Amino acid sequence: MTASSTSSRYREVVAALRRRIEAGELAPGERVPSTREITREWGVAMATATKALTELRHLGLVRAVPGVGTVVAERGRASSRTTTTPARGTPDDRAGASRSPAATDRTLTTERVVEAAIAVADAEGVSAVSMRRVAVDLGVATMSLYRHVRDKDDLLLRMMDAVMAASPLPAEPPPGWRARLDLVARTLWTIFRRHPWLAPTMSITRPQATPHALPYTEWVLAGLAAEGLDLQDAFTIHLTLFNYVRGTAVNLESEAEAEAASGLTNEEWMEAQQPAIDRIVAEQRLVTFARLTEEGFDFDLDALFEFGLQRLLDGCTDLVETARRRRRPRRPATP
The missing domain is CATH 1.10.357.10 (Tetracycline Repressor, domain 2)
Incomplete structure (x- = not known):
């Protein structure tokens, strides 16, 4: 498959899922297709499916929920990069507008980072886990993760320990x-x-x-x-x-x-x-x-x-x- 055809297929997946979300076929909080489901439905590679979900996150249309997977974002939780203009004047909208990435970074904990990474791995496989991907799912800057984990190897080790800790003898x-x-x-x-x-x-x-x-x-x-x-x-x-x-x-x-x-x-x-x-x-x-x-x-x-x-x-x-x-x-x- 050529680079141009790969780009075309990725945009096709993004457009199709966006239509479902905006039409209400996928309601807020409802799970969207995982990367594996996308590969089956559209016949694309895993990397293309991952790229499509990442773009939907950038648009503020979906978000990751630890232990659940990727779900449709609730109104008012959309990223500032979304192309739709939210209604003004509501308390929720004002709170969302005043919330800066730095404020979100300050609430970040090691446990949240590890939980988000586990959610990605459970839904899409460990190959989909990266520092950038976890940061996107948490809505923080990638560099903020390094205050909690040294690198991806350290993150993976903490993920392994966390799932073992959840099932004690x-x-x-x-x-x-x-x-x-x-x-x-x-x-x-x-x-x-x-x-x-x-x-x-x-x-x-x-x-x-x-x-x-x-x-x-x-x-x-x-x-x-x-x-x-x-x-x-x-x-x-x-x-x-x-x-x-x-x-x-x-x-x-x-x-x-x-x-x-x-x-x-x-x-x-x-x-x-x-x-x-x-x-x-x-x-x-x-x-x-x-x-x-x-x-x-x-x-x-x-x-x-x-x-x-x-x-x-x-x-x-x-x-x-x-x-x-x-x-x-x-x-x-x-x-």
Whole structure:
């Protein structure tokens, strides 16, 4: 696609959404299409969709709401860059006119910055998060963000810690090592489900220093050490468990991006691939796989997570039982 055609498509998206807003089809406070929905509806690239929403923000027609997404701006909250002239004389209009960017900057907090960044990542993916984008959503100067976060890496680290802090483990762990590990895994899966961008941003080889993630490690280590496992084995189990949950959850974000780029759901994409798969199966005489395709397979990521988690915990049982036997005191020989 050429630069001119990209510009034309971006303006087309802006004009269409603006018409919907001005016609009342999208009411104040109502969510507007996300970047992923825009890519599907108009067949544009993610960057074009992001640019269109940014322009609508500049025009004062939409705003970001942490935890919700991008919504139609209420009357009187429009940016000074909007091309429409507001009615004069109302208290709300006078208050809006007297509110300067500096005044907004003074009310800015680190928590607000992090919440706005999480809202962008939840709605559009972590690639859409930038210092400029967050500043636009908050209605402040970009440089004002640097009084609260050092840079984008610092912002991302704070985002990760904030979503972990929102789902703390209970004060008292359940009895038994397996129930403890099961709860850790399920809590992590729920967090990754709620914030699909999180799993790809976390690293097992270069772990980030997130204070609210370390209690998860402590829970696993303490539970396994209590059974007699040495800390090396306990930490290896922790890494294996975490990497399983994270590795499965990585598919959440990649699937959302693939659906946005192609406009096809997972089921629709598989249907489109079926003729090519059938051809390969026939050419290579993969008779067992052919039987599977005839039977069909109901792919469900939650079911896959559940199956794998139970098999992983089953595999840890032998290690735990061996450690228990080592700890069990020997009975003195009967004279």
